[in-house]
Amino acid sequence: MKIVVCIKQVPDTTEVKLDPKTNTLIRDGVPSIINPDDKAGIEAALTLKEQLGGTVTVVCMGPPQADVALREALAMGCDDAILMSDRAFGGSDTYATAHVIAAGLKTLDYDLIITGRQAIDGDTAQVGPQIAEQLGIPQVSYAAEVKTAEDGAVVVKRQFEDRYQLLKVKTPCLITALSELAQPRYMTVSGIVNAYNKEVKVLTFEDVKNNLNPDFIGLKGSPTNVKQSFTKQVKGAGTVINVSADEAVKTIMDKLIEKHII
Amino acid sequence: MVGFELTKTQQLCKELFHNFAENEIRPIARDMDEKEEYPRELLDKLQKAHMFGIPYPQELGGAGADVLTYTLAMEELSKVDASTGITLSVHTSLCCPCIYENGTDEQKERFLRPLISGEKIGAFSLTEPNAGTDASGVQTTADKDGDYYILNGSKMFTTNAGIADTFVVFALTDKSKGPKGMSAFIVDRTMEGITVGTNIPRMGIRAASNCEVAFTNVKVPADRLLGKEGGGYKIAMTALGGGRIGIGAQAVGIAQGAINEAIKYVKERKQFGKNISKFQNTQFKLAEMQTKVDAARLMVWRAAVEKDKHGNYAPLAAMCKLFASETANEVTRGCVQLFGGYGYSREYPVERAMRDAKITEIYEGTSEAMKMIISGTMKL
Numbered sequence: 001m002k003i004v005v006c007i008k009q010v011p012d013t014t015e016v017k018l019d020p021k022t023n024t025l026i027r028d029g030v031p032s033i034i035n036p037d038d039k040a041g042i043e044a045a046l047t048l049k050e051q052l053g054g055t056v057t058v059v060c061m062g063p064p065q066a067d068v069a070l071r072e073a074l075a076m077g078c079d080d081a082i083l084m085s086d087r088a089f090g091g092s093d094t095y096a097t098a099h100v101i102a103a104g105l106k107t108l109d110y111d112l113i114i115t116g117r118q119a120i121d122g123d124t125a126q127v128g129p130q131i132a133e134q135l136g137i138p139q140v141s142y143a144a145e146v147k148t149a150e151d152g153a154v155v156v157k158r159q160f161e162d163r164y165q166l167l168k169v170k171t172p173c174l175i176t177a178l179s180e181l182a183q184p185r186y187m188t189v190s191g192i193v194n195a196y197n198k199e200v201k202v203l204t205f206e207d208v209k210n211n212l213n214p215d216f217i218g219l220k221g222s223p224t225n226v227k228q229s230f231t232k233q234v235k236g237a238g239t240v241i242n243v244s245a246d247e248a249v250k251t252i253m254d255k256l257i258e259k260h261i262i
Numbered sequence: 263m264v265g266f267e268l269t270k271t272q273q274l275c276k277e278l279f280h281n282f283a284e285n286e287i288r289p290i291a292r293d294m295d296e297k298e299e300y301p302r303e304l305l306d307k308l309q310k311a312h313m314f315g316i317p318y319p320q321e322l323g324g325a326g327a328d329v330l331t332y333t334l335a336m337e338e339l340s341k342v343d344a345s346t347g348i349t350l351s352v353h354t355s356l357c358c359p360c361i362y363e364n365g366t367d368e369q370k371e372r373f374l375r376p377l378i379s380g381e382k383i384g385a386f387s388l389t390e391p392n393a394g395t396d397a398s399g400v401q402t403t404a405d406k407d408g409d410y411y412i413l414n415g416s417k418m419f420t421t422n423a424g425i426a427d428t429f430v431v432f433a434l435t436d437k438s439k440g441p442k443g444m445s446a447f448i449v450d451r452t453m454e455g456i457t458v459g460t461n462i463p464r465m466g467i468r469a470a471s472n473c474e475v476a477f478t479n480v481k482v483p484a485d486r487l488l489g490k491e492g493g494g495y496k497i498a499m500t501a502l503g504g505g506r507i508g509i510g511a512q513a514v515g516i517a518q519g520a521i522n523e524a525i526k527y528v529k530e531r532k533q534f535g536k537n538i539s540k541f542q543n544t545q546f547k548l549a550e551m552q553t554k555v556d557a558a559r560l561m562v563w564r565a566a567v568e569k570d571k572h573g574n575y576a577p578l579a580a581m582c583k584l585f586a587s588e589t590a591n592e593v594t595r596g597c598v599q600l601f602g603g604y605g606y607s608r609e610y611p612v613e614r615a616m617r618d619a620k621i622t623e624i625y626e627g628t629s630e631a632m633k634m635i636i637s638g639t640m641k642l
Contacts, residue, residue: 068270068274071270071274072274075274075278185310186278186281186282186310186311187274187278188278188311188312188325189275189278189311189312189313189316189325189327189331189335190312190320190324190325190326190327191312192271192274192275192278192327193271193320193325193326193327194320194326195271195274196269196270196271196274
């Protein structure tokens with residue numbers, strides 16, 4: 001099975017601290033990691049490869065520094081790595097990002113594409129499904145388990161808050177991985193040594209321009225406009241009233257009426 | 263290594279070692295010390311992450327990394343648990359090098375490959391009840407009998423003895439020649455006549471296995487002789503010369519681990535109305551300790567790079583081991599002091615670090631033996 005895993009390099013949010021004066025994130029010196037959901041996707045892909053044979057190619061769109069995320073994926077056992085990097089891709093929102101990545105994926109042969117559900121820095125959960133739409137292939141999001149069926153299809157357990165679906169889907173298809181999908185393995189030392197002896201293929205705008213519409217990439221090709229970004233105000237402490245249930249109901253009702261809520 | 267920067271490969275390896283130590287070892291390190299036992303599951307995890315053959319070529323199943331990368335593993339693992347450090351160190355930089363540097367191709371294939379893959383664990387049996395720093399006093403004998411050598415004698419303080427499958431054992435093939443009559447053998451734990459004693463109760467590195475091993479008429483096939491008859495003393499001294507780089511790195515790890523704990527603690531602990539991190543005594547103490555640890559680390563790296571270049575690393579290894587081990591003792595003692603009464607309690611990991619640090623001044627050559635080696639190169 002030919003599997004492609006799309007990953008994103010993100011700041012390790014467990015290490016991010018707030019600047020107490022400006023209330024903005026201090027990103028300096030924060031280590032970059034492979035997005036956790038994506039890393040679970042890598043593990044799932046490697047497990048499928050071990051069961052069925054085949055290859056795992058890992059794709060990342062990002063600045064040249066994202067190279068280390070791809071080396072890590074190679075050191076975990078992925079076969080090939082592709083970095084999609086070009087100034088023209090900079091400033092892309094989820095739609096433009098998916099357009100670029102889909103253009104890169106069109107240069108590859110694949111049966112299954114795995115992306116993480118969402119990235120811990122943006123939390124949109126949009127890029128995976130948008131890639132599938134752009135490629136015109138079936139998608140299953142929120143995958144908590146992936147198995148293969150005899151006819152080459154995959155069976156995916158799609159997790160919801162209170163239930164799950166079991167879906168059988170024909171390949172080629174795309175699934176978005178929950179971090180519960182798999183516990184990622186460690187890199188190995190030999191894997192790291194070999195990862196730096198391998199080539200990370202870089203795809204620039206020139207390499208994929210025939211597969212995309214230049215009006216749909218980068219900042220100018222992004223339909224999303226950020227109107228304002230602000231820090232949520234901390235709510236004041238609530239009032240605690242220790243009275244009997246009947247009195248409490250009356251107090252609450254009076255308050256709601258007073259504030260013209262009801 | 264160019265200048266003092268780690269290569270990208272080394273940096274990523276360091277990250278791996280760090281994450282492995284934090285996730286797999288830290289949660290159980292205290293328990294391991296209390297139980298005085300090395301968990302089999304942890305050995306399996308180390309094997310799965312290919313930690314047993316870091317500085318060996320991939321053709322032999324190793325990771326193909328350099329000695330410097332190996333010291334990074336020793337430091338990162340020992341930051342969290344020095345017992346893991348020594349378990350890996352005796353295997354990687356005492357047992358394996360004897361076979362790697364002196365074994366025939368057939369011996370490497372048969373005995374070294376499973377060690378490097380971690381399928382088997384290695385030990386190094388040189389020290390005896392009456393032969394410590396003066397290793398020439400070894401009394402264990404190996405008498406040739408046809409296609410076999412018959413081993414008799416007993417070894418003291420063999421690290422990994424309780425968990426090892428393969429032992430490199432040093433014994434006299436010619437008693438009349440002293441150290442020049444010493445030879446090295448690859449011995450399987452399963453051979454008849456080998457008795458491994460119980461774990462010797464110790465002050466530190468208590469989770470590591472360390473036992474007495476007795477040999478009674480053990481028939482060792484002659485094809486398990488390493489190198490030539492009489493070459494054993496040199497094999498042992500060469501292995502120890504390299505092993506000390508690992509111990510230096512272990513000592514750096516113990517010290518840095520303790521400093522890291524102290525930094526966390528002094529930022530939380532309040533006395534006289536402020537965090538004790540705000541007192542200049544605390545700041546200066548930590549500054550002094552960190553400076554020494556950095557110096558020790560650079561000495562370890564220098565020795566490692568020299569070994570990678572196949573240069574004359576032995577005196578550099580002795581220096582780094584001497585300095586790093588004494589630094590580890592000074593620093594862990596200083597960290598316990600910063601913690602005050604809590605540092606003395608077994609609730610916090612610095613007392614374990616202080617107990618673990620002591621052995622680094624003793625094993626694989628005492629500080630005094632290091633001074634003999636270093637002064638021996640000074641044309642005095």
